[in-house]
Amino acid sequence: MNAYNFASKNEFHLLKKKKTLWAIGIIIIIQFAIFKYFYPHVSYIWGDSFSYIDAADQNLSINTYLTGYSKFLRLFSVLTKSDFALALCQYLFIEITALFLLFTIFENYRAGKITQIVLIIIMTVNPLFLHLANLVSSDGMFVGLSFLWFSTLLWIIQHSTSKLIILHTIILFISFTFRYNALIYPVISLSVICFTKMPLRKKALSICVCFLPIALYVLSTSYQYKKLTGHWQYSPFSGWQLANNAMYSFRYVDSIDRKPVPVRFKELHRMVCEYFDSTRNASLHPIELFEASTYYMWSPGLTLMKYKQKKFEKDTTIAELQQWATMGPLYKEYGIYIIKQYPMQFFKHFIWPNSKKYFALPIEFLGSYNSDRDSVTEQARIWFGYKTRKVSVNTKTKEVKILGSYPIISGIVNAVLLCTLICFAMLGGMKGTSFVNRMIVLGGIIWLVNAIFTITVSSAALRFQSFPLFLTVVLSITIVDWMIQLMLSHKKDLINPTIGNRQIYPEMSGIGAS
Amino acid sequence: MKTIKHMLLATFAVAVLGGIVAFKLRGSLVYCADINHFGAIAGTPDCPLFQNSTYIIGAPAISFCTSVVDTPCTGQVKQIRAKQ
Numbered sequence: 001m002n003a004y005n006f007a008s009k010n011e012f013h014l015l016k017k018k019k020t021l022w023a024i025g026i027i028i029i030i031q032f033a034i035f036k037y038f039y040p041h042v043s044y045i046w047g048d049s050f051s052y053i054d055a056a057d058q059n060l061s062i063n064t065y066l067t068g069y070s071k072f073l074r075l076f077s078v079l080t081k082s083d084f085a086l087a088l089c090q091y092l093f094i095e096i097t098a099l100f101l102l103f104t105i106f107e108n109y110r111a112g113k114i115t116q117i118v119l120i121i122i123m124t125v126n127p128l129f130l131h132l133a134n135l136v137s138s139d140g141m142f143v144g145l146s147f148l149w150f151s152t153l154l155w156i157i158q159h160s161t162s163k164l165i166i167l168h169t170i171i172l173f174i175s176f177t178f179r180y181n182a183l184i185y186p187v188i189s190l191s192v193i194c195f196t197k198m199p200l201r202k203k204a205l206s207i208c209v210c211f212l213p214i215a216l217y218v219l220s221t222s223y224q225y226k227k228l229t230g231h232w233q234y235s236p237f238s239g240w241q242l243a244n245n246a247m248y249s250f251r252y253v254d255s256i257d258r259k260p261v262p263v264r265f266k267e268l269h270r271m272v273c274e275y276f277d278s279t280r281n282a283s284l285h286p287i288e289l290f291e292a293s294t295y296y297m298w299s300p301g302l303t304l305m306k307y308k309q310k311k312f313e314k315d316t317t318i319a320e321l322q323q324w325a326t327m328g329p330l331y332k333e334y335g336i337y338i339i340k341q342y343p344m345q346f347f348k349h350f351i352w353p354n355s356k357k358y359f360a361l362p363i364e365f366l367g368s369y370n371s372d373r374d375s376v377t378e379q380a381r382i383w384f385g386y387k388t389r390k391v392s393v394n395t396k397t398k399e400v401k402i403l404g405s406y407p408i409i410s411g412i413v414n415a416v417l418l419c420t421l422i423c424f425a426m427l428g429g430m431k432g433t434s435f436v437n438r439m440i441v442l443g444g445i446i447w448l449v450n451a452i453f454t455i456t457v458s459s460a461a462l463r464f465q466s467f468p469l470f471l472t473v474v475l476s477i478t479i480v481d482w483m484i485q486l487m488l489s490h491k492k493d494l495i496n497p498t499i500g501n502r503q504i505y506p507e508m509s510g511i512g513a514s
Numbered sequence: 515m516k517t518i519k520h521m522l523l524a525t526f527a528v529a530v531l532g533g534i535v536a537f538k539l540r541g542s543l544v545y546c547a548d549i550n551h552f553g554a555i556a557g558t559p560d561c562p563l564f565q566n567s568t569y570i571i572g573a574p575a576i577s578f579c580t581s582v583v584d585t586p587c588t589g590q591v592k593q594i595r596a597k598q
Contacts, residue, residue, distance in 0.1 A: 356539050359535070359536060359539060360535075360536035360537075360539040360540045362540070407536055407539070407540035408533050408536045408537050408540065409536075410536060411532045411533055411535055411536020411537070411539065411540075412529050412532045412533045412536065413532075414532065415528045415529060415531060415532025415533075415535070416525055416528060416529045416532065418528075419524060419525050419528040419529075420525055423518075423521040423524075423525065426521070427517075427518070427521075480522065480525065483518050483521060483522060484518075484522070486518060487518040487519065487522075490518075
């Protein structure tokens with residue numbers, strides 16, 4: 001009897017009970033109705049949201065942000081202009097995919113009844129999903145796609161069928177076009193496929209099928225940037241991000257410790273040094289008090305933007321996207337150069353503060369409705385068919401207080417996951433070959449890889465770290481459940497020594513010795 | 515069995531500790547600023563906000579801007595809460 005068969009006969013699979021599904025459906029609808037009473041319009045991130053709408057409006061295939069979400073907005077606009085429908089669609093997508101992840105777990109692992117109830121409540125009664133769904137940003141859809149991506153990976157571990165591989169390929173590809181956070185997904189998918197029990201030929205074919213669309217997408221995007229800027233590059237964004245990260249560390253390099261730079265960086269470096277020399281007084285320049293943020297890459301008055309303007313001041317015909325993308329390769333090289341020259345400062349003033357941010361995720365733009373403004377751009381008004389540019393809320397302030405506890409929750413679950421993973425390893429869980437053991441190992445790897453990626457090259461915020469946050473919650477609770485079950489099985493062994501641990505919990509094979 | 519019990523207790527302790535650390539770490543930067551009619555920081559050097567501003571990191575917003583004299587600031591004195 002394998003783990004899958006064992007679990008499928010499980011009587012405690014709450015998501016297979018009609019009553020549970022009805023209750024979840026009613027709760028979801030009531031929550032959304034109440035939420036929409038308070039927030040009748042969708043919320044916008046001033047900058048990002050309008051960029052997505054602009055790309056959707058112009059049907060751009062390259063933009064400052066990845067265009068997957070813009071394509072979705074464009075496709076959705078064929079059906080309806082309603083922003084209410086968009087929020088509802090995004091919310092249902094997040095909820096259904098979150099529940100699918102739980103269904104996958106409960107189908108393959110006999111989680112305790114209380115564990116199942118707790119996980120279902122966490123995924124259903126959750127204000128973060130409502131606020132993400134109400135945001136015109138790729139974040140909400142990306143959370144849902146990530147839930148699907150992880151769920152299909154778990155199914156592939158159990159049954160590596162061709163249909164599953166194709167489904168996973170589609171989800172992986174769509175995720176890849178939505179956010180740069182998905183850059184780590186293909187590597188993880190590849191590793192999982194490599195470790196499945198498929199024949200070598202099928203394995204090789206699966207890997208090709210999985211990666212062909214992504215390779216073509218990367219090639220096509222890079223070619224379009226080559227045409228636009230003359231440089232082969234997949235993401236100018238990464239160049240800006242690296243230069244931004246480098247500047248957060250270079251700010252703390254004493255002027256006497258500054259090293260000379262290659263000629264190609266001289267002008268830029270001079271401007272960076274001048275900027276830092278003139279902004280030492282933090283009371284005059286409060287932005288300088290922030291650590292490991294993104295101000296240097298987005299603020300028009302700061303060096304990276306100023307240098308870009310200077311480069312193109314003689315030619316005003318060049319479009320903004322072209323100017324921005326052209327700077328990508330130089331900023332990438334400059335960022336890497338500075339980080340290599342001052343690794344200690346980079347660790348102290350970028351990696352360390354970013355680690356703290358990753359631990360207690362900042363609420364960032366989710367902290368206030370519509371970036372604390374009461375209107376939208378004309379393009380957004382037309383896109384959603386509003387009568388005026390005004391957007392309003394039925395709450396006292398635009399501040400979203402309900403999400404205020406999320407940084408603390410994030411800290412708690414990150415600490416708990418680290419602790420439970422250590423316990424899991426100490427109890428021999430890593431050696432187990434059952435579904436739950438593999439799921440925990442895979443989830444732990446995703447958590448670790450995502451943390452390394454986010455802390456070293458990206459920035460951390462609640463809206464785009466929602467998937468890792470919920471993965472952490474699910475893993476932590478599952479490991480605790482696994483430990484409790486292990487403890488109870490040992491107790492039963494002591495009461496009735498004739499019943500072995502393996503007979504009671506065959507899915508725990510590999511940990512019986514502990 | 516005892517070991518697992520201890521591990522579960524340790525997990526609970528770590529959860530409490532993680533919560534306390536996260537509570538201390540969550541932060542926002544609060545400061546008073548001279549905002550011009552475009553909504554940007556005006557940056558008048560004579561404005562007292564640029565000489566005696568109070569900055570609070572890691573604390574909830576408190577209304578402290580009202581005590582600051584708003585002349586010769588060119589714009590409107592406003593409390594800015596910038597989230598980290």
